[in-house]
Amino acid sequence: MSTIINVDYSTKIPNNVNLADDQRVLKGLEQWHPGYIDWWMTMGPAGFQTTEVYLRTAVSVDPKGWAKFDYIKMPDYRWGILLAHPEDGRKVGFGASKGETAWHEVPGEHRAALRRLIVIQGDTEPASVEQQRHLGATAPSLYDMRNLFQVNVEEGRHLWAMVYLLHKYFGKDGREEAEGLLQRRSGDADKPRMLGAFNEATPDWLSFFMFTFFTDRDGKMQLEALAQSGFDPLSRTCRFMLTEEAHHMFVGETGVSRIIERTCEAMKAAGIDDPYDIARVRSLGVIDLPTLQKKANLHYSLSLDLFGSEISTNAANFYTAGLKGRFQETKIDDDHLLTGAHYPVSKLINGDIKLVDEPALSAINMRLRDDFTKDCQGGVNRWNKVIERSGIKFELKLPHVAFHRLIGEFKDVEASPDGKLLSSDEWKNRGGEWLPSADDGAFIESLMKPCWDRGKFASWIAPPKVGIDNKGGDFEYVRINPA
Amino acid sequence: MNAPVTSAEFKKQHLIDPEICIRCNTCEATCPVGAVTHNDANYVVDAEKCNYCMDCIAPCPTGSIDNWRVVTTAYSIDDQFSWNELPTQEDLGEGASDAVQALEADIETLLATAHAGMGGKPVAPASASEPSVNLFRRDKPAIATVQGNFRITAEDTESDVRHVVLGFGDTIFPALEGQSIGIIPPGTRLDGRPHDVRLYSIASARDGEKRNANNVSLTIKRVPGGVGSSYMCDLKPGDKVQVTGPFGATFLMPNDPNAHIIMICTGTGSAPFRAFTERRRRAMPGAGGRMLLFFGARTPQELPYFGPLQKVPDSLLEKHLVFSRVAGERKEYVQDRMRTKIESMARVLGEPTTHIFICGLKGMETCVDEALADICRQTGREWAVLKPDMRASGRYHVETY
Numbered sequence: 067m068s069t070i071i072n073v074d075y076s077t078k079i080p081n082n083v084n085l086a087d088d089q090r091v092l093k094g095l096e097q098w099h100p101g102y103i104d105w106w107m108t109m110g111p112a113g114f115q116t117t118e119v120y121l122r123t124a125v126s127v128d129p130k131g132w133a134k135f136d137y138i139k140m141p142d143y144r145w146g147i148l149l150a151h152p153e154d155g156r157k158v159g160f161g162a163s164k165g166e167t168a169w170h171e172v173p174g175e176h177r178a179a180l181r182r183l184i185v186i187q188g189d190t191e192p193a194s195v196e197q198q199r200h201l202g203a204t205a206p207s208l209y210d211m212r213n214l215f216q217v218n219v220e221e222g223r224h225l226w227a228m229v230y231l232l233h234k235y236f237g238k239d240g241r242e243e244a245e246g247l248l249q250r251r252s253g254d255a256d257k258p259r260m261l262g263a264f265n266e267a268t269p270d271w272l273s274f275f276m277f278t279f280f281t282d283r284d285g286k287m288q289l290e291a292l293a294q295s296g297f298d299p300l301s302r303t304c305r306f307m308l309t310e311e312a313h314h315m316f317v318g319e320t321g322v323s324r325i326i327e328r329t330c331e332a333m334k335a336a337g338i339d340d341p342y343d344i345a346r347v348r349s350l351g352v353i354d355l356p357t358l359q360k361k362a363n364l365h366y367s368l369s370l371d372l373f374g375s376e377i378s379t380n381a382a383n384f385y386t387a388g389l390k391g392r393f394q395e396t397k398i399d400d401d402h403l404l405t406g407a408h409y410p411v412s413k414l415i416n417g418d419i420k421l422v423d424e425p426a427l428s429a430i431n432m433r434l435r436d437d438f439t440k441d442c443q444g445g446v447n448r449w450n451k452v453i454e455r456s457g458i459k460f461e462l463k464l465p466h467v468a469f470h471r472l473i474g475e476f477k478d479v480e481a482s483p484d485g486k487l488l489s490s491d492e493w494k495n496r497g498g499e500w501l502p503s504a505d506d507g508a509f510i511e512s513l514m515k516p517c518w519d520r521g522k523f524a525s526w527i528a529p530p531k532v533g534i535d536n537k538g539g540d541f542e543y544v545r546i547n548p549a
Numbered sequence: 550m551n552a553p554v555t556s557a558e559f560k561k562q563h564l565i566d567p568e569i570c571i572r573c574n575t576c577e578a579t580c581p582v583g584a585v586t587h588n589d590a591n592y593v594v595d596a597e598k599c600n601y602c603m604d605c606i607a608p609c610p611t612g613s614i615d616n617w618r619v620v621t622t623a624y625s626i627d628d629q630f631s632w633n634e635l636p637t638q639e640d641l642g643e644g645a646s647d648a649v650q651a652l653e654a655d656i657e658t659l660l661a662t663a664h665a666g667m668g669g670k671p672v673a674p675a676s677a678s679e680p681s682v683n684l685f686r687r688d689k690p691a692i693a694t695v696q697g698n699f700r701i702t703a704e705d706t707e708s709d710v711r712h713v714v715l716g717f718g719d720t721i722f723p724a725l726e727g728q729s730i731g732i733i734p735p736g737t738r739l740d741g742r743p744h745d746v747r748l749y750s751i752a753s754a755r756d757g758e759k760r761n762a763n764n765v766s767l768t769i770k771r772v773p774g775g776v777g778s779s780y781m782c783d784l785k786p787g788d789k790v791q792v793t794g795p796f797g798a799t800f801l802m803p804n805d806p807n808a809h810i811i812m813i814c815t816g817t818g819s820a821p822f823r824a825f826t827e828r829r830r831r832a833m834p835g836a837g838g839r840m841l842l843f844f845g846a847r848t849p850q851e852l853p854y855f856g857p858l859q860k861v862p863d864s865l866l867e868k869h870l871v872f873s874r875v876a877g878e879r880k881e882y883v884q885d886r887m888r889t890k891i892e893s894m895a896r897v898l899g900e901p902t903t904h905i906f907i908c909g910l911k912g913m914e915t916c917v918d919e920a921l922a923d924i925c926r927q928t929g930r931e932w933a934v935l936k937p938d939m940r941a942s943g944r945y946h947v948e949t950y
Binding site: 125305316320445448451 | 569573574575633679
């Protein structure tokens with residue numbers, strides 16, 4: 067049967083959680099709603115709030131119902147509360163409660179921990195919208211502009227998803243936390259967002275693509291881990307969010323890939339084989355490969371910090387409590403308790419970086435981070451294939467986990483991208499080789515000119531291979547000039 | 550489940566484009582039968598397991614999932630793991646060409662038979678929308694609710710033709726003008742096997758019989774003793790019907806408002822043309838292209854939609870309703886009327902935007918073909934040259950039964 071689980075549009079908030087019969091939560095969310103719209107209007111995409119954008123809206127969580135495309139003005143987007151279908155007889159899959167029926171209410175003893183997990187996840191969603199709010203003005207094409215806005219409205223929906231959980235399951239505390247999510251601001255000195263990478267600026271489109279590739283991928287891994295949760299509403303929320311998150315991964319990976327493709331193509335056309343002939347490459351109006359490497363170094367290292375400390379008692383407790391699992395927990399063949407198990411962790415031992423076996427429970431963060439790295443590496447390999455096909459000799463590499471870290475084991479040392487420890491003098495002299503400089507930033511900035519003609523793309527980025535919703539090359543993804 | 554074959558030799562295989570896929574795992578998480586798997590390099594589809602339910606298509610963020618090859622031997626999982634790019638479609642000859650129509654063997658057979666009168670490979674009009682096919686199958690049908698069942702021929706005639714409206718409620722059922730849907734009559738045959746799926750052309754526009762009502766209409770003639778047609782003609786509002794499809798990827802309405810569309814039909818063959826006309830009326834007011842309808846029946850009383858058709862303005866549709874059994878009048882068939890309208894026909898026939906659609910009983914094919922040949926001859930053209938050219942460019946379509 068393919069009938070769709072009803073999404074209720076009778077309430078102001080589309081939902082498949084029967085809000086109409088839950089007056090307390092409905093009322094709470096309706097009170098939160100104006101604040102959210104206010105936040106969206108002041109902190110959402112600047113300058114495009116009345117523009118019609120060809121967006122995908124989920125109308126159900128069924129495979130066939132959730133990708134409805136149409137033109138819509140972003141403030142009219144139907145932000146709704148959509149949870150994946152409940153799984154019959156779902157059990158807690160790991161930790162001390164493994165095998166128990168999954169919880170449909172918050173277990174009292176885990177209340178504070180769960181709220182914390184949800185608030186941290188929820189805080190990242192509006193943060194990235196804030197970080198990206200000025201990018202529309204310099205979009206390299208209508209296609210890319212549409213993808214940016216799709217990412218933005220879905221981050222908005224992810225905020226809704228977390229706020230629903232706070233309102234539904236955490237009473238007054240939850241409602242206060244939900245308010246707080248609208249009060250903090252990315253990069254604001256007085257009321258910053260909770261995690262470091264979400265207070266960094268996203269000043270240009272290369273940063274945006276790198277951010278969606280690396281930093282949103284941290285979000286994906288966190289959602290994957292929370293989708294395993296024994297708290298069933300959290301699991302179901304995250305499972306549906308992952309489907310949307312995949313679009314963000316797509317925007318990041320193909321964005322960078324299309325930049326690489328364009329750079330290689332321009333180099334070949336100009337007869338340049340040396341990727342380090344940076345001035346000549348830049349004179350072609352494309353971004354040189356070494357600069358892409360520096361940007362990758364920056365965004366990868368910032369994103370690693372989001373996984374927290376390598377050894378974490380909190381993470382171990384979350385796992386044992388059945389609140390947050392591992393990436394693809396159900397596919398891992400072990401006891402899902404990890405009481406006696408070990409996991410290799412990179413650590414600093416007497417001035418050397420070594421792999422040390424640590425209790426697997428306290429190394430949960432580390433394991434998720436390794437899965438993240440592996441996921442990133444797959445994308446980097448595909449970028450390298452684009453370079454390889456062009457015949458240019460250059461390979462993009464993920465830097466060592468000790469490189470440019472602000473959190474965890476390596477925060478007090480300096481290391482090169484290949485993992486060699488450096489003195490602070492060496493770092494001072496050479497750090498600029500590996501991280502984008504002010505000049506690099508100024509060059510990228512100089513390329514950020516809007517390109518808004520249908521079917522046209524800025525000089526530094528190739529067109530995509532396939533359009534969104536199978537649309538042709540000159541499809542008007544954003545109606546800049548309404549008829 | 551029917552094997553998705555078009556003949557004993559050909560199989561349509563679902564593949565993922567490794568150059569576009571970002572390995573996000575959405576398809577693997579979505580697939581209800583575990584047909585999608587991956588290694589460190591690629592996400593792939595196991596041809597042995599994939600049942601063409603299409604659940605993975607919409608959630609894929611990249612579009613890489615929507616790739617198909619007609620094969621005689623399926624690519625193995627290991628083949629697919631090793632790919633850096635998709636293989637090109639092997640040239641398997643004419644026989645493989647229909648493979649994209651429906652994916653279900655019995656439906657394929659029905660469509661192949663219906664299109665046989667084209668005398669060559671069917672090609673969709675260049676400006677047609679991309680059709681969805683096979684979203685619902687026999688083992689996973691959509692359930693529609695009957696919203697109306699109206700007789701559209703006079704009560705006192707033998708010919709009982711019905712206009713049946715089916716609503717899909719919350720189920721998404723995207724169907725284009727010219728496509729068909731399958732109906733599964735309830736119960737079993739005498740030998741205990743389930744009834745064959747019956748295929749009916751949709752008579753409503755893509756946005757519904759009633760605009761945005763998520764419903765479709767069908768034009769169905771009661772065949773004495775016919776299981777499918779009797780079932781359909783006897784439906785009451787509120788009855789539930791099992792629906793498969795949509796089907797058909799070539800007999801589709803051109804979206805180009807400048808396309809001239811010549812529609813030739815008998816009886817219930819008028820269904821797709823009702824859809825075409827309604828689409829143009831709703832979506833392309835003031836379209837530059839002309840629409841001509843040659844519609845034959847025995848009498849006005851037996852011509853489906855005779856009344857409503859009178860109200861369609863000539864500016865939208867040039868109507869030629871012809872009758873073969875009106876007492877006291879000379880018998881006239883569609884081909885006869887076409888021959889008398891040489892001027893109208895000649896004006897559009899040579900134009901590169903002209904499309905011809907023929908739908909109805911098999912018996913009309915040859916006569917219509919001869920009439921077109923005559924008209925061409927008299928206006929200095931050669932149908933034997935024009936027809937293959939129109940067919941290859943998606944401008945000549947036949948669906949007869």
